[in-house]
Amino acid sequence: MTAAPFAGEVADAAAAHAVGPEYVAAVGKVVASHVRNELAGAAAFDEPAIALAPAPKEKWLACRIAMEEYGHHLKFQRLATDLGLEDATAGRPMTVFDYRLTSWVEFVVLKALVDLAEVVLMEELLATSYVPLRDLVVKLLPEEHFHVAFGIAHTRDLLDRPAQRPQVQQAVDDLVRLTVPFFGRSASANNDAFRHWGVKHRTNDEARAEWARRGRAFVEGDLGLSFPDVDPHWNG
Amino acid sequence: MSWKAVDAGGGDLGPARPTAAAALCAAAVVAWPVGVAADDGRRLDLAAVLGAGGRRVQDLLDALSDGDTEVDVESLARLTPAGPVDLPVDVVALPGGVAATADVDPVWLAEVERRRATLRDSVLAAGRTEELEAALHVAMLVATERLDPTDDADVDAHVASGARLWLLAGAVVSALGGADSDPFAAWAWLVVAGWWPIGPCRGRLVVSAA
Numbered sequence: 001m002t003a004a005p006f007a008g009e010v011a012d013a014a015a016a017h018a019v020g021p022e023y024v025a026a027v028g029k030v031v032a033s034h035v036r037n038e039l040a041g042a043a044a045f046d047e048p049a050i051a052l053a054p055a056p057k058e059k060w061l062a063c064r065i066a067m068e069e070y071g072h073h074l075k076f077q078r079l080a081t082d083l084g085l086e087d088a089t090a091g092r093p094m095t096v097f098d099y100r101l102t103s104w105v106e107f108v109v110l111k112a113l114v115d116l117a118e119v120v121l122m123e124e125l126l127a128t129s130y131v132p133l134r135d136l137v138v139k140l141l142p143e144e145h146f147h148v149a150f151g152i153a154h155t156r157d158l159l160d161r162p163a164q165r166p167q168v169q170q171a172v173d174d175l176v177r178l179t180v181p182f183f184g185r186s187a188s189a190n191n192d193a194f195r196h197w198g199v200k201h202r203t204n205d206e207a208r209a210e211w212a213r214r215g216r217a218f219v220e221g222d223l224g225l226s227f228p229d230v231d232p233h234w235n236g
Numbered sequence: 237m238s239w240k241a242v243d244a245g246g247g248d249l250g251p252a253r254p255t256a257a258a259a260l261c262a263a264a265v266v267a268w269p270v271g272v273a274a275d276d277g278r279r280l281d282l283a284a285v286l287g288a289g290g291r292r293v294q295d296l297l298d299a300l301s302d303g304d305t306e307v308d309v310e311s312l313a314r315l316t317p318a319g320p321v322d323l324p325v326d327v328v329a330l331p332g333g334v335a336a337t338a339d340v341d342p343v344w345l346a347e348v349e350r351r352r353a354t355l356r357d358s359v360l361a362a363g364r365t366e367e368l369e370a371a372l373h374v375a376m377l378v379a380t381e382r383l384d385p386t387d388d389a390d391v392d393a394h395v396a397s398g399a400r401l402w403l404l405a406g407a408v409v410s411a412l413g414g415a416d417s418d419p420f421a422a423w424a425w426l427v428v429a430g431w432w433p434i435g436p437c438r439g440r441l442v443v444s445a446a
C-alpha cells in the first residue's frame with residue numbers, strides 16, 4: 001500500500017473503478033458487511049420479534065422496524081450491485097447474529113445495544129470518501145436512531161417491574177459479549193485499507209470503544225444495571 | 237431463459253435470474269410499476285408473474301401509489317380480516333388510534349393471525365413459495381417507502397405505519413391464497429386509501445386517520 005493516504009472524494013461507481021481495484025475492494029467490503037448484517041438483523045431478530053411482542057402496539061412497531069431493516073439491506077445491496085460486486089450476501093454474518101432471540105426482553109435490549117453499534121459504524125461513514133455510501137447513511141441514520149430510541153424506551157419500561165431486572169441484565173451481558181467482535185479485530189488489514197482509502201477514519205478499536213462508552217452510559221447511567229468490561233482490543 | 241426486473245420504462249432494476257419471480261426478489265430498487273423482461277424480449281407485469289390473485293396485489297399497489305383512492309370507510313371497516321364485525325365504527329385521530337391499540341380484542345386478533353397463517357400455508361402447499369416471496373418483497377418495498385412516517389421520531393406514526401404494513405402483508409398472502417374469499421381485501425383498501433383500521437375495542441370498531 002502506498003504511504004500517503006487517499007484524500008479524494010469519489011462521486012460514483014465509475015469513479016471508484018477509475019481510482020482502482022484496491023479502492024473498489026475497500027468500499028465493497030464495507031458495503032457488503034452492511035448488506036449481510038441488515039438482512040441477518042431483519043431475518044433473525046425483527047421478524048420473530050413481531051410474534052414475541054407483548055401487545056399490538058409493540059407488534060406493529062416491531063413490524064415497521066423489521067421492514068426498515070429489510071429496506072436497509074436492499075439499499076446497501078443496490079450500492080454493491082452498482083460497484084459490480086457479484087454476491088454481497090455470500091460472506092458470513094457477524095457472530096452477533098448467531099444469537100437466538102427468545103423473548104421480547106432480548107429484542108428491545110438488542111435494539112438498544114446492537115443497533116447502537118450499527119449507528120456508531122454508520123456515523124463514521126458520514127465522512128467516507130465514497131459519496132454514494134455517505135448519501136445512503138445520511139438517509140438511513142434517522143431510522144437507526146429510531147430503532148435505538150425504541151430499544152431504550154422499551155428497556156426502561158421493562159424495568160418498571162423490578163422482577164424483570166435479572167432478565168434485562170442477562171440480555172445486556174449476552175449481547176455485549178456478542179457485539180464486541182462486530183467491529184472487527186484490532187489487527188486488521190481490512191481496516192488499514194479502509195483508512196488508507198478514506199472509506200473509514202477510525203480504527204476498529206476506536207469504534208468499539210465509542211460503542212462501549214455510549215452503551216455503558218445507557219446501561220449504567222440510565223438503567224442502573226451493570227455493563228460488562230469491554231476491552232477495546234480484540235483479536236478473536 | 238433468464239429474467240430481469242424492470243421499471244415502467246424497461247430500465248433494469250436488478251440482476252438476471254432463471255425465473256420471473258426470482259428476478260423480482262432480486263430487485264433492490266423501489267419502483268412502481270415494476271415488471272420483468274426476458275432475454276427474448278417478453279415482458280410481464282407483476283400480476284402475470286404472481287399468477288392467481290396477482291391482479292389484486294397489483295391493483296392495491298397501484299392504488300397505494302396513486303394516493304387518491306376514495307372508499308366507504310364504514311362499510312369496509314366492518315369487513316374485518318377475522319370476519320364481519322357489527323359494531324359502531326369510530327373514526328379517530330392518530331393519538332386516539334394508538335391509545336385504542338391497548339384495547340384491541342385479543343380473540344379477534346388471534347383469529348386474524350390464524351387466518352393469515354392458514355392462507356400462507358395454502359400458498360406454500362400449492363408450491364408458490366417463490367411467487368409469495370416476490371409479492372411480499374415488491375409490496376413491502378413499495379409500501380415501506382409510501383408509508384414512511386414524515387417525522388423520524390414520531391412513535392405514533394411508526395405504530396400506524398407498522399400496523400398498515402402488517403395488514404398489507406396479510407392482504408398479499410390473502411390475495412394469493414384466498415381464491416374466492418379474500419378476508420384481508422376490505423381492510424387493505426382502507427390502508428391504501430390512507431386509513432388505519434385497528435379493530436374491535438370495547439364495543440367500537442376503531443379506524444384511525446393514518
Ligand SMILES: [Fe+2]
Pocket residue numbers: 038068069072118144
Ligand atoms: Fe438497519
Ligand SMILES: [Fe+2]
Pocket residue numbers: 069115118143144147
Ligand atoms: Fe436498525
